[in-house]
Amino acid sequence: MKSIILILLLSIVLLSDDNYELKLYQSLLPALFQKKSLIVYTQESEQKDILKNSLILELSSSCSNSDLIIGKSFDELSTECLNKPIFATSYRSYINAQNSFGAFYWSKGRPQIQFKLEVIKTYNLHLPQNLYKYAK
Amino acid sequence: MMNMHQIKLRQATIIFNVIAIIVLFSSFTIYNLFEKTKQDIEKIAIDAQIKYIDNITNNIADSIIDRTNILHGRQVTLYETLKNNEKLRKNIEISLELFVTDRYKYVYVVDKEKDNKNEFRFLLDGSKDKEDKSEFAEPYNPIDIDFWNGVYQTKKESHFKHDGDENLWITYLKPITIDGKIAAIIAIDFSLQASQIILSTLNELTISLKIVIIFSVIIFFVIAGFSYVDSKREKLKTALYNELKSTNMILHDKTKELEDKSEKILQFNKTLTQKVEDEVAKNREKDQQILQQSRLAQMGEMIGMIAHQWRQPLSAISSTSSAIKLKAILGKLEQTTAIELSTKISEYSQHLSTTIDDFREFFKPNKEKRKTSFDELIQSVLSIIELPIQNKNIRIYQDLECHDEFYSYANELKQVILNLIKNAEDILLEKQIQYPYIKIKSYQEADSIVLEVSDNGGGIPDAILDKIFDPYFSTKKEKDGTGLGLYMSKTIIETHCEGVLMVSNGFEGLIFKIYLKKDTSMDSHIRLHP
Numbered sequence: 095m096k097s098i099i100l101i102l103l104l105s106i107v108l109l110s111d112d113n114y115e116l117k118l119y120q121s122l123l124p125a126l127f128q129k130k131s132l133i134v135y136t137q138e139s140e141q142k143d144i145l146k147n148s149l150i151l152e153l154s155s156s157c158s159n160s161d162l163i164i165g166k167s168f169d170e171l172s173t174e175c176l177n178k179p180i181f182a183t184s185y186r187s188y189i190n191a192q193n194s195f196g197a198f199y200w201s202k203g204r205p206q207i208q209f210k211l212e213v214i215k216t217y218n219l220h221l222p223q224n225l226y227k228y229a230k
Numbered sequence: 231m232m233n234m235h236q237i238k239l240r241q242a243t244i245i246f247n248v249i250a251i252i253v254l255f256s257s258f259t260i261y262n263l264f265e266k267t268k269q270d271i272e273k274i275a276i277d278a279q280i281k282y283i284d285n286i287t288n289n290i291a292d293s294i295i296d297r298t299n300i301l302h303g304r305q306v307t308l309y310e311t312l313k314n315n316e317k318l319r320k321n322i323e324i325s326l327e328l329f330v331t332d333r334y335k336y337v338y339v340v341d342k343e344k345d346n347k348n349e350f351r352f353l354l355d356g357s358k359d360k361e362d363k364s365e366f367a368e369p370y371n372p373i374d375i376d377f378w379n380g381v382y383q384t385k386k387e388s389h390f391k392h393d394g395d396e397n398l399w400i401t402y403l404k405p406i407t408i409d410g411k412i413a414a415i416i417a418i419d420f421s422l423q424a425s426q427i428i429l430s431t432l433n434e435l436t437i438s439l440k441i442v443i444i445f446s447v448i449i450f451f452v453i454a455g456f457s458y459v460d461s462k463r464e465k466l467k468t469a470l471y472n473e474l475k476s477t478n479m480i481l482h483d484k485t486k487e488l489e490d491k492s493e494k495i496l497q498f499n500k501t502l503t504q505k506v507e508d509e510v511a512k513n514r515e516k517d518q519q520i521l522q523q524s525r526l527a528q529m530g531e532m533i534g535m536i537a538h539q540w541r542q543p544l545s546a547i548s549s550t551s552s553a554i555k556l557k558a559i560l561g562k563l564e565q566t567t568a569i570e571l572s573t574k575i576s577e578y579s580q581h582l583s584t585t586i587d588d589f590r591e592f593f594k595p596n597k598e599k600r601k602t603s604f605d606e607l608i609q610s611v612l613s614i615i616e617l618p619i620q621n622k623n624i625r626i627y628q629d630l631e632c633h634d635e636f637y638s639y640a641n642e643l644k645q646v647i648l649n650l651i652k653n654a655e656d657i658l659l660e661k662q663i664q665y666p667y668i669k670i671k672s673y674q675e676a677d678s679i680v681l682e683v684s685d686n687g688g689g690i691p692d693a694i695l696d697k698i699f700d701p702y703f704s705t706k707k708e709k710d711g712t713g714l715g716l717y718m719s720k721t722i723i724e725t726h727c728e729g730v731l732m733v734s735n736g737f738e739g740l741i742f743k744i745y746l747k748k749d750t751s752m753d754s755h756i757r758l759h760p
Contacts, residue, residue: 184361185364185365189365202336202357203336203399204371204372204373207371230369
């Protein structure tokens with residue numbers, strides 16, 4: 095069953111066009127935050143390129159008013175943003191960042207998705223039942 | 231029955247059809263063979279790579295077991311061994327890196343965290359790229375997880391193609407088995423690009439073959455279509471040929487029949503010509519006889535008329551000569567009286583001579599048309615017959631309105647008019663009509679000039695009206711009815727004078743009408759009698 099759900103979820107990524115990461119964010123993050131639209135902050139130009147065309151995820155130039163931070167490097171984050179929930183785009187940042195509640199990244203050409211239940215609870219996020227399989 | 235040409239055409243059609251079918255089946259067979267060969271080549275290429283990788287993974291597995299020093303019967307797992315020895319991990323990973331090329335992209339080792347869960351983790355990763363290099367114990371969620379679980383269940387190596395990317399990639403999974411248990415799985419993602427290049431070349435050939443097949447199918451259907459049309463045309467041709475042949479035979483028979491009939495007709499014609507000539511000769515002879523009879527009758531009439539004309543002058547001559555004789559006996563014949571009386575006798579004699587000349591002129595046939603008129607013709611006729619008719623108490627009325635002159639055979643017309651008047655006279659005398667009369671009218675009607683002779687003799691029954699112009703047909707009881715007068719009159723009017731002679735029953739008696747064309751000219755010089 096887990097495999098079916100994963101396949102369904104990741105098929106969104108694999109079968110969609112080149113902006114598959116955005117589609118995954120748009121289907122996953124609003125469900126977690128239980129909001130129709132979110133303000134996102136990122137420092138990485140790669141992520142900015144992905145998010146710039148989204149109508150649901152609004153890019154913010156300042157992390158203070160954002161709902162979450164997306165990326166894999168958070169060394170230069172201001173102190174006011176240290177407590178913001180993070181959605182990591184690499185395994186390393188996912189592990190290293192204490193605030194990271196989940197991650198989406200590629201490993202050996204295969205999409206990987208991970209969630210931390212503890213952090214999700216901390217930020218009162220709602221993990222859909224079908225994604226619990228990827229949570230630890 | 232088919233002729234040689236049709237048989238040859240039929241044979242050619244069959245040969246073409248057979249060739250078309252052979253070409254079509256050959257194309258399909260070649261295509262199928264080619265497809266099978268292509269699949270075989272692909273399978274052989276993959277199998278060769280799999281075999282090669284199998285050897286590599288065997289070596290890797292042996293190497294890992296050797297280097298981790300995990301021996302049979304020991305309770306420590308590969309995970310635990312590697313977890314506790316980072317240096318060993320790095321050394322093994324350096325060895326794995328040796329296998330990583332463009333063709334063998336990923337070489338890594340994973341195990342299951344717990345046997346009953348789908349939670350895989352990285353143990354070793356031969357990736358050279360630091361960004362892509364997985365950490366030890368990093369969770370791993372393979373997409374094709376069934377294959378991975380399958381290796382754990384069957385404890386046998388497995389491989390599967392990746393979806394998408396034109397099936398260019400295969401993941402080979404090799405279990406590392408220690409004491410019958412799966413310690414980990416060696417995974418190698420390798421490219422099929424080399425074999426795909428061969429296959430893509432073969433695919434180009436496949437496209438060419440498909441084109442050949444399409445052309446073969448088209449050629450087959452074109453030939454089949456042509457054959458069908460040709461067959462139909464040949465059938466139609468044969469049917470037409472047979473029909474034509476049978477029609478030809480019928481025509482031949484008919485022609486033969488016609489030739490026979492024609493021969494008979496020719497023979498009959500010869501006989502008929504002879505018969506016609508004989509009949510014509512007889513008719514001529516008969517006509518001559520009729521003409522002769524008619525002339526004889528007319529001469530009889532003429533003699534009667536001459537006698538009547540002569541009666542008065544002869545009587546006068548007789549009485550004058552008697553007076554001369556008496557006066558001479560009595561001695562009272564004076565010279566002047568003698569001269570006077572002899573002059574009278576001479577005049578009477580001259581009158582007799584003139585009468586003869588008139589009759590001669592009257593009955594002399596014309597050889598050429600001349601200018602005349604109804605007035606002239608009627609006066610000429612009446613000068614001969616008016617007096618004798620009037621002596622029989624028959625009155626003659628004239629109503630002459632047409633005074634036009636025309637060209638015709640005047641003497642012939644006079645004979646006709648005379649004949650019609652005499653005919654009326656005979657009827658009136660025969661029927662002893664109380665106040666008999668003959669009416670002569672002339673007038674114009676459309677393009678014709680008409681002369682009408684009628685009487686009050688009561689006419690004749692309508693039943694015999696059509697026969698009145700037949701030769702030898704007569705209604706007269708007395709001996710002078712030859713039955714030729716009206717026949718000759720009709721012949722003269724209609725044959726010689728190009729007119730029409732008609733008869734009808736009027737209110738009081740018969741009405742004869744002579745129609746002549748107004749424009750009768752001198753140009754038509756027709757000989758009346760040959």
